[in-house]
Structures are given as structure tokens and as C-alpha cells.
Amino acid sequence: MRRPVHLRVSCLVASILLAGCGLASSKDNLDLSKRATTLAAADSVIDRYNRIRSQADAAVDAGLLVDVEGGPLLAVDRGAFYLRQRLAVSTKPVHFGHTRLLVAANFDAYPLWFATVTKTAGTDELVAAVFVRRRSTSPWLLTEAPRLAGSTDVGAVAQQADGSAVTLASETGQWSDGRTPARGFPQRLVDDYAATLTDPDGPEAAAFVKDSFISQMRTLAEAQPVENVTFAQHWSAMPVRHAIRLSDGGALVFATLERTDRYTVKRRRSLSFAGLQAAAYFPTPVTRSATLNYRHQVLMLVPAEGKPLVIGQYGGLVSARGS
Amino acid sequence: MILLGALLVIFGAAIAVLFGPDDEVVSGPHPLSSKGIAIATAPSAIGYAGPTVQVRVISADERRVFVGLAHDVDVKDYLADSAYTRVDMISLPWDTTTSQVAGDDSAARLPAKLDWWLVSETAVGEASMTFTLPDDSVDVVVTNADLRPGVRIEATVTALRSGAFVGGLGMAVFGFGLMVVGRVLTVSPG
DSSP states (O other): OHHHHHHHHHHHHHHHHHHHHTOOEEOSSOOOOEESOOHHHHHHHHHHHHHHHHHHHHHTOGGGGGGTBOHHHHHHHHHHHHHHHHHTOOOOOOOBOOOSEEEEOEESSSOEEEEEEEEBTTSSOEEEEEEEEOSTTSOOEEEEOOEEOTTOOOOOBOBOTTSOBOBEETTTTEETTSOOOSTTTTHHHHHHHHHHHHOTTSGGGGGSOOOHHHHHHHHHHHTSOOTTEEEEEEEEEOOOOEEEEBTTSOEEEEEEEEEEEEEEEOTTOOBOOTTSGGGGTOSSOBSSEEEEEEEEEEEEEEOSSSOOEEEEEEEEEEEEEEO | OHHHHHHHHHHHHHHHHHHTTTTEEEEEEEEEEESSSEEEEOGGGOOEESOEEEEEEEETTOOEEEEEEEEHHHHHHHTTTBOEEEEEEEETTTEEEEEEEOOBOOOOSOGGGOSOOSEEEEEESEEEEEEEOOSSOEEEEEEETTOOSOEEEEEEEEEEOTTHHHHHHHHHHHHHHHHHHHHHHHHSOO
């Protein structure tokens, strides 16, 4: 009866010894994907953004922005710099704090992207920033940066077993954990939101909370001149690139909305934009028509239950034409 | 128990002999070359994690040479569209299976300018790097530092394991002890 005991003890000792050797372990299930970034690397990206952004702010040189910004955000900030130059207005320099919340998924190939929520210096606001790296040889560019109220809680991000965030792959339309989102999500949702902004009484409006962004834009539209001018406003959504799933089944969607304000002036009348941002494009009154193009980046919270609402936005006038 | 002791003696002695008093297993130098801009391992070529490894490359042309370790996602994108030699498999003590990846010689950014290398070194004539093999899918990349096509090197790979020699000896001694105890128990009455 002693032999089995000896055998068990011997096997135990041998196992401990072999494990103690710490020799190579085989990678049987080779995972080829890579986490988009780490916390330290994300902060390093933010530091680089801050450094170049401060140079651009100091010199009021939008040309420097191309090294750190891309996509619709670059158009928005170029527009802002143009206004600063033409109207000689001063604005607070943009400076982001270090990462408070990092959302980074695994990727099999470039482009990579990650989102970070951080504080903006000198304000009570947070920014939900999306950085994209298109190629291994290109820099990280900030492409979306909606501002949130300082008290905003974006919720807990859904994670896979390895700690990576669950995000939407825009190429496949699938969540990164392989699940399929609801049909048409998120583009149809954002298209409907844009339709609601165009027509607050339209059929899509009932699907959304009447959030502060809708109210603000409606107030702006209603404040437009009506005397001797026909005013029309239209909203549309650009393709949605980035969405994040929340642990409760909800989602965060980054979207960019295009807003077009069109003014048609009655014959022998004129419209002045003096004192407004549009004066940068129209220093003298227009006598026929004017079209102002805006971009608004929004962060939409899609609750697991209940109506979606926009919880953050950033945007501005990007171009204008008229006579 | 005697059998287990014997196995431990053989295994421990083998480790001690393999690593030697320097606690190193050296393989190389091995000549490798590419008409393209790089020599890079495929993820399948590094199928193990854990050991600390030193890779030393010597340029056969006395050129400034770059050696780096990076995640496969980064390397795959970096070398996309470039002609290079891929090391698909490495069998120890040393045998490699390579394939030529077609592409042009258009230079991407110089490797030393990129921020995603886990470890790297650029030097004239000879460069080396030491790293612990990670669980992630990683590739070793060797290029001329200026990305000029035509890479000719000699590579030496060294596995480093602190205490391997003493540990191996200890294992052998312990195994021998097991054999002795087993022998005593076997001949004991009852």
C-alpha cells in the first residue's frame, strides 16, 4: 500500500521541479491581434497632441494641426482657426489632461483606434477623444472630440475576457466580440437623429430624448432672421466609424453631423452677418444667398432600455459660400 | 521512484550541459540574406513564450544595421507592399524555412523612427537586443538602417536562463537521491 503514496509524492516533486525550471511555454493558440494602446502610450499620444496643439494655438497656424488631427475634427478646427484669423478673436488654448477612462480594443490589422475620456484644462468639461492610427508609419490623429459636462458618467464599457473593450468594427459591422448589433445600428440611428434635427416634429423624433443638443440647435434655428430672408436648415449624418458597447448592453456612438444653413435674400434686400462668426466669410452684406456649412461631432448614449440622447458635442462653422 | 529519479538525473544533467556555467544556450552565427528590404520572422516562427533571448546580428557588409522586435500587427503593416524575406519556421538547434515575399523596394519610414518597437537597436556592423519572449504574436525584423535593399547578416540567437546550470545540477542530484531512496524502499522488508 506504500507504493501509490510514493508515486504520488514523486510525481508532485517532479512537477514542481519541472515547473520551476521555467522553460518555454508553447503558444498553442496564437492570437494575432493587438491591443490598440496601453494607458501609458495613450497618455503619450495626448502629450504629443497637447504639445503640437499649443504650438498651433500660439501661432494661430492651422497648418500645424494636420500633424495631430484628422477627419471631420480637422475641418472643425481649421474652421475655428480661420475665424480667429479673420475676426481677430482670442480663444482659450486647448489642453487635455491625462486619461481618466481608456477604451482600447484588439485589432488584427490597421487602422487602430482608441477612445479616452479626459479633462480639458481651464474648463469644467470632459472630452471624449478618439485617436486613430491609419498605418504603422503614420501618427496618431485626433479625429473626434465631443465635449461633455464635467459630471457626465459615460457608463461602464463592456470588456472581453482579456480586458479589451468591445467596439464596433466599421468594416464588418460586428462588435469586436463577434456579436451582431441590432439591424442598422448605428448608422440608421444617427441618420434618424439628423432627421430629427431637421424636422423636430418628424416621425423619427419620438425615438429620441429631446436632449440639450436638440434644444440648443432648435433655439439657434428659431433665432435666425426671417425678415426679407428665407431660412432653411438641413442636417445629415456622416458615416459612423466608432461605437463602444457598454456592459449593460447599451452603447456609445461617436457621430459627425453636417448642418447646412441656407439663407435666400429677397430681391433688393440684403443680409448682414456683422457680429456673427459668418462675418469671417461675409464681411459685407449678402444680397442673394448664403450657405453656411457646419460640422457637429456628438457622442450619443444609447441606453440598453430607453431612448438615445446626445451627451456631448463639439463643432463649428467649417465653410461658407454666397453672394 | 527509481525510474523517476533516473529521469530527473538525465533531464537535470542535460539542462546543466546544455546551458553550461554561463547559463546560456547559443545557436549561431547563421547566415541569412534578403534581396528585399528586410528579414522578418513570421509569428509561427516564434512559437514559444517565457525565455529570455538575445538576438545578435552582424552585417556582412559592415553596414549600419537595425534589429527590432514588434507585434506582428505592426510589422505586417510596416512591411506591406515591400519585398522581404520571411522566416516562416525555426527548428532548433538551427534550421529555418524561409519564403520570399514579393513587393517593391519602396521605403517606408526608417525603422528607428517608429514608436512601436518593443525593443530595438541600430548600430554600425553589429546590433543586438535582449528580450523576454512575450505571449503576444511578435516578429523579429532585421533591416539595413537606411532600408536599402539587400540585407546580408549573420544571426546568433542565445537563450539566457539565470541559474539553469545550478538548477540542472540540483535536479540531477535530487534525482539521484530519489533513486537511492527508491532502491532502499524496494529492498526493505514489508
